[in-house]
Amino acid sequence: MLSLLVQTGRFSLRVVHGMGGMFLFLLSALFLAFRRPAKIGLILYHIKTIGVDSLSVVFLSGFFTGMVMRFQGYYSLRQFNAESWLGSATALGLLRELGPVLAAFMVTGRTGSAMAAELGTMRATEQIDALDSMAIDPIKYLVSPRIMASLIAMPLLTAIFDVVGIYGAYLVGVGLLGVSSGSYFSGMESSVVFRDVYSGFIKSVSFGLIITWVCCYKGFHAPPMATGVSRATTESVVLSFILILVWDYFLTSVML
Amino acid sequence: MIRVVDLHKKFGRQEVLKGVHLELATGKVTTIVGTSGCGKTVLLKHLNALLRPDRGSVLIDGTDITKLAKEELYEMRGRFGVLFQGAALLDSMTVLDNVAFPLREKTEMSESEIRKKVEERLEQVGLEGMGYKYPAELSGGMRKRAGLARALIMDPEIVLFDEPTNGLDPVLATGIHQLITRTQKTFGFTAVVVSHSIPQVFEISDYVAILANGIIEEFKSTKEFQVSQNPVVQQFIRGETEGPIQAL
Numbered sequence: 001m002l003s004l005l006v007q008t009g010r011f012s013l014r015v016v017h018g019m020g021g022m023f024l025f026l027l028s029a030l031f032l033a034f035r036r037p038a039k040i041g042l043i044l045y046h047i048k049t050i051g052v053d054s055l056s057v058v059f060l061s062g063f064f065t066g067m068v069m070r071f072q073g074y075y076s077l078r079q080f081n082a083e084s085w086l087g088s089a090t091a092l093g094l095l096r097e098l099g100p101v102l103a104a105f106m107v108t109g110r111t112g113s114a115m116a117a118e119l120g121t122m123r124a125t126e127q128i129d130a131l132d133s134m135a136i137d138p139i140k141y142l143v144s145p146r147i148m149a150s151l152i153a154m155p156l157l158t159a160i161f162d163v164v165g166i167y168g169a170y171l172v173g174v175g176l177l178g179v180s181s182g183s184y185f186s187g188m189e190s191s192v193v194f195r196d197v198y199s200g201f202i203k204s205v206s207f208g209l210i211i212t213w214v215c216c217y218k219g220f221h222a223p224p225m226a227t228g229v230s231r232a233t234t235e236s237v238v239l240s241f242i243l244i245l246v247w248d249y250f251l252t253s254v255m256l
Numbered sequence: 257m258i259r260v261v262d263l264h265k266k267f268g269r270q271e272v273l274k275g276v277h278l279e280l281a282t283g284k285v286t287t288i289v290g291t292s293g294c295g296k297t298v299l300l301k302h303l304n305a306l307l308r309p310d311r312g313s314v315l316i317d318g319t320d321i322t323k324l325a326k327e328e329l330y331e332m333r334g335r336f337g338v339l340f341q342g343a344a345l346l347d348s349m350t351v352l353d354n355v356a357f358p359l360r361e362k363t364e365m366s367e368s369e370i371r372k373k374v375e376e377r378l379e380q381v382g383l384e385g386m387g388y389k390y391p392a393e394l395s396g397g398m399r400k401r402a403g404l405a406r407a408l409i410m411d412p413e414i415v416l417f418d419e420p421t422n423g424l425d426p427v428l429a430t431g432i433h434q435l436i437t438r439t440q441k442t443f444g445f446t447a448v449v450v451s452h453s454i455p456q457v458f459e460i461s462d463y464v465a466i467l468a469n470g471i472i473e474e475f476k477s478t479k480e481f482q483v484s485q486n487p488v489v490q491q492f493i494r495g496e497t498e499g500p501i502q503a504l
Contacts, residue, residue: 122346125342125344125347126340126341126342126344127344127345127346127347129301129306129340129344130338130340130344130345130346131346132306132333133304133306133333133336133338134333134357134358134361134362134410135330135331135333135334135362136358136361136362137326137330
């Protein structure tokens with residue numbers, strides 16, 4: 001009984017210590033991001049690695065998500081003779097929910113895992129220690145620019161996902177299912193308001209922060225060995241997915 | 257002058273340093289020897305506060321660096337150069353960019369001045385014309401030399417060498433040792449070398465300390481160390497498994 005209590009206590013302490021470490025890491029990265037000298041070159045470089053390099057995967061996933069939504073929506077709404085709502089259902093689903101969440105998942109898989117692996121390898125090969133020994137803050141140099149870049153790149157990627165998804169759905173609806181092009185866009189126009197776009201934007205920015213925060217933290221603190229790097233990479237992806245879904249629930253409940 | 261006073265460090269339940277005392281003379285080469293895994297690198301990383309001790313202090317000219325705030329510590333680290341075990345070159349950059357990196361980040365020098373100084377250092381370590389290569393394209397010895405060029409680029413007063421010849425063949429190892437001696441004589445820095453390559457390190461060292469069982473068991477001038485009757489020193493020099501050093 002006592003040993004169970006001791007183990008529970010140790011586990012709780014480890015969890016609290018880990019969470020505290022993660023929050024301090026984030027605060028430190030955000031604080032250093034606004035301290036001079038600004039790392040504009042690095043931010044631009046990471047906008048390329050997070051944003052431009054993820055374009056193809058976001059484009060493809062957005063296109064097929066829109067197409068699938070259109071099929072599923074058509075099947076469901078037809079049962080209530082409400083096919084005319086297809087345009088607005090697709091747009092609202094993508095803008096408010098699926099666009100930010102799925103784009104975030106794609107970026108986590110494509111870039112977040114690479115971030116964790118890169119930083120983990122840098123830790124294992126003492127490159128992070130080398131920066132520190134040269135009196136160059138590794139968090140300012142390696143983490144802050146990635147966080148700033150993700151705050152810029154994520155909303156843009158999400159916007160691209162939304163637009164491509166809407167056109168994917170248009171292709172299926174108008175091209176295959178015979179829905180009129182006019183009713184598709186007019187339904188969308190009449191139901192989508194600025195608040196829908198805005199809530200998707202807020203979600204995408206916060207998801208970008210979660211991805212870089214979690215993936216950089218896990219990579220930065222990876223045990224310095226091959227299994228440590230691989231475990232950090234896996235953990236960063238899984239934890240990012242979970243935090244994205246949990247945070248999405250909170251944001252949705254607040255912004256509905 | 258670097259003074260290490262009663263340094264203790266634990267990792268989990270394993271106590272690696274159990275009260276290390278050491279005084280390192282300015283402008284000299286001191287080598288810390290010891291078996292693999294005895295804590296030499298841990299001790300070295302305390303000298304520029306890459307690791308923080310559980311107890312004890314590290315005094316650099318009287319300033320305890322274990323108690324410095326980040327800004328002051330970074331200022332102090334400007335006096336250090338470090339050659340890491342695997343050289344720790346940033347693999348996304350060329351050799352030239354690696355060596356130039358501290359100058360670009362920490363000084364206001366123009367790009368032409370930086371380039372001139374980097375090429376001078378690369379020439380001093382025998383890597384002239386290799387600046388365009390990436391670390392992955394270099395051999396182990398070349399990587400160490402590039403790491404040394406980066407460690408020396410800020411004209412440090414103290415240079416820490418972590419196993420500088422680890423993984424190199426005897427010929428390359430001798431070359432690196434000669435390079436350390438030559439650069440130390442040229443720049444006059446205080447060198448702290450961590451190694452288990454004996455007797456080769458005796459040729460480059462003014463002083464030798466042996467770390468065993470978590471403490472400095474012997475610290476003498478190189479000549480005195482070689483004839484020391486301390487059983488720990490004798491066991492280490494002879495490479496015997498039986499003795500006061502726990503081999504396995």
